[in-house]
Amino acid sequence: MLELDGVSVYYGQLPAVREVSLSVPNGGILAVIGANGAGKSTLLKAIAGQLPIRAGRIVFDGKDVSRLPAYRRARLGISLVPEGRRLFKSLTVEENLLTALATRRKGPWSLEAVYDRFPLVAERRSRRAGDLSGGEQQATAIARALVANPELLLLDEVSLGLAPAIIGQIYASIPVILEQGTSILLVEQDVQQATRASHDVHCLLQGRTSLAGRDLDLADITRAYFGG
Amino acid sequence: MQYASAIVNGILLGGLYALFAAGLSFMFGVMRLVNLAHGALAVLSAYGALILVRAGFVSPLLALLVVVPAIAALGYVLQRFVLQRTLTESPLPSLLVTFGLSIIIENVLLLTMTANTQHLSLGGFEKSSFSLGGLQVGWLPLITLLVAIVALGAMSLVMGRTQFGRLVRAVSDDAPTVSLMGANPKHIYAIAAAIAFGLVAIAGVANGLRAGFDPPSGNAMLIYAFEAVIIGGLGSLWGTLLGAMILGVVQDLAAAIVDPSMGDLAGHIVFLIFLIFLPNGLIQRKVRL
Numbered sequence: 055m056l057e058l059d060g061v062s063v064y065y066g067q068l069p070a071v072r073e074v075s076l077s078v079p080n081g082g083i084l085a086v087i088g089a090n091g092a093g094k095s096t097l098l099k100a101i102a103g104q105l106p107i108r109a110g111r112i113v114f115d116g117k118d119v120s121r122l123p124a125y126r127r128a129r130l131g132i133s134l135v136p137e138g139r140r141l142f143k144s145l146t147v148e149e150n151l152l153t154a155l156a157t158r159r160k161g162p163w164s165l166e167a168v169y170d171r172f173p174l175v176a177e178r179r180s181r182r183a184g185d186l187s188g189g190e191q192q193a194t195a196i197a198r199a200l201v202a203n204p205e206l207l208l209l210d211e212v213s214l215g216l217a218p219a220i221i222g223q224i225y226a227s228i229p230v231i232l233e234q235g236t237s238i239l240l241v242e243q244d245v246q247q248a249t250r251a252s253h254d255v256h257c258l259l260q261g262r263t264s265l266a267g268r269d270l271d272l273a274d275i276t277r278a279y280f281g282g
Numbered sequence: 283m284q285y286a287s288a289i290v291n292g293i294l295l296g297g298l299y300a301l302f303a304a305g306l307s308f309m310f311g312v313m314r315l316v317n318l319a320h321g322a323l324a325v326l327s328a329y330g331a332l333i334l335v336r337a338g339f340v341s342p343l344l345a346l347l348v349v350v351p352a353i354a355a356l357g358y359v360l361q362r363f364v365l366q367r368t369l370t371e372s373p374l375p376s377l378l379v380t381f382g383l384s385i386i387i388e389n390v391l392l393l394t395m396t397a398n399t400q401h402l403s404l405g406g407f408e409k410s411s412f413s414l415g416g417l418q419v420g421w422l423p424l425i426t427l428l429v430a431i432v433a434l435g436a437m438s439l440v441m442g443r444t445q446f447g448r449l450v451r452a453v454s455d456d457a458p459t460v461s462l463m464g465a466n467p468k469h470i471y472a473i474a475a476a477i478a479f480g481l482v483a484i485a486g487v488a489n490g491l492r493a494g495f496d497p498p499s500g501n502a503m504l505i506y507a508f509e510a511v512i513i514g515g516l517g518s519l520w521g522t523l524l525g526a527m528i529l530g531v532v533q534d535l536a537a538a539i540v541d542p543s544m545g546d547l548a549g550h551i552v553f554l555i556f557l558i559f560l561p562n563g564l565i566q567r568k569v570r571l
Contacts, residue, residue: 157464
């Protein structure tokens with residue numbers, strides 16, 4: 055489904071992601087964890103096409119998408135739920151969801167299906183997105199990405215700044231999304247949250263892979279997370 | 283009666299100014315780009331119609347069918363391949379490039395079309411009028427106002443109701459995120475520019491029918507358009523129409539009451555008063571274009 059092969063991303067002269075290789079299997083899930091500034095969000099932006107990569111290859115569905123602009127990757131089925139949600143604030147919730155139809159992709163996630171799954175979003179459909187609470191915004195951002203009917207959903211720190219109850223609701227939707235055949239690459243600071251959602255974990259430390267594997271020991275992850 | 287006539291004519295003149303200003307306001311609303319070549323493009327469109335009429339088109343109105351798509355296409359290409367590169371954090375590059383563009387257009391027109399004042403004609407219809415309760419109302423200004431209202435209404439519908447309109451508003455909120463939704467922001471910008479250029483082409487031809495034009499006459503139009511946009515409120519379509527009407531009425535009233543040469547000055551003064559006391563304009567932007 056998704057293969058990263060020695061991907062490096064730079065901000066000017068500064069390396070943010072260094073030679074990272076990982077893969078997300080078809081219909082599977084992978085959690086990328088790491089501390090603040092480890093390069094997690096940068097990695098997701100590079101996969102979505104919002105940042106250019108300096109070295110390596112990004113292969114999606116057997117196709118090298120490394121040089122494709124973001125909107126072409128979205129049409130191929132890569133949907134990013136960006137850090138900070140990035141809703142269109144002057145548009146209503148429903149209008150936000152409808153923008154994702156620009157990918158012209160068919161699939162299980164019609165507007166109705168998304169509203170069924172996220173009643174919170176359905177309730178707020180005619181509200182302006184700028185007037186929503188943090189949890190409502192996050193749910194809307196995920197709903198918007200789903201309307202694009204992605205093959206691969208990239209989730210960037212969806213729990214950041216939210217109340218535990220809301221985080222629980224949002225994470226509860228992950229198995230449902232996987233059931234529909236969508237693969238997920240999720241970025242998380244919260245190790246417990248990440249390991250609960252995904253058996254496969256990829257740990258980044260200062261832009262490099264510090265640990266990767268399945269059902270890892272928490273002590274090992276902690277070491278890989280903080281270094282040393 | 284003289285004042286009533288000035289007010290009615292001023293409102294009608296506002297229709298023309300609104301057509302000028304709508305494109306300027308639209309481009310600013312969508313991509314934060316102030317197009318200083320807006321006036322020059324209007325004049326270019328008028329010359330385009332003139333050339334077509336000389337080449338055998340029966341009427342400037344028929345020429346519109348060619349000029350408007352041509353200028354709109356120019357807008358698409360110019361935005362996609364030139365202006366797009368000037369969209370940075372700083373407004374300066376786009377200001378410089380569009381200013382340069384206006385100078386190029388003006389001088390190419392001077393070289394090829396001479397500095398003589400030109401007119402477009404509808405065989406006398408452009409000067410004809412009808413009487414309404416003792417007031418003389420010109421057909422052309424009335425039709426121009428109606429065209430302006432229809433154009434703004436259509437734009438307002440497209441912006442509010444269609445997927446393209448949603449994407450335009452989304453791109454104005456957050457362009458990088460629009461690309462995550464599978465739409466190319468550069469393409470949306472370029473279509474927005476094409477719409478703005480098409481509107482200014484209509485305005486340029488309408489103005490060519492109303493008054494004479496020469497290559498530098500776009501500068502005055504640019505100023506009127508700016509004033510209408512600021513008075514009405516940046517980015518608000520109907521505010522722009524309102525601002526354009528206020529500007530038209532003030533110009534015509536001052537010309538009728540004080541002196542025919544005072545119209546422009548009065549318009550500028552009212553604009554300055556708005557800038558000082560109501561810098562956000564009459565209709566503050568609730569929904570961005």
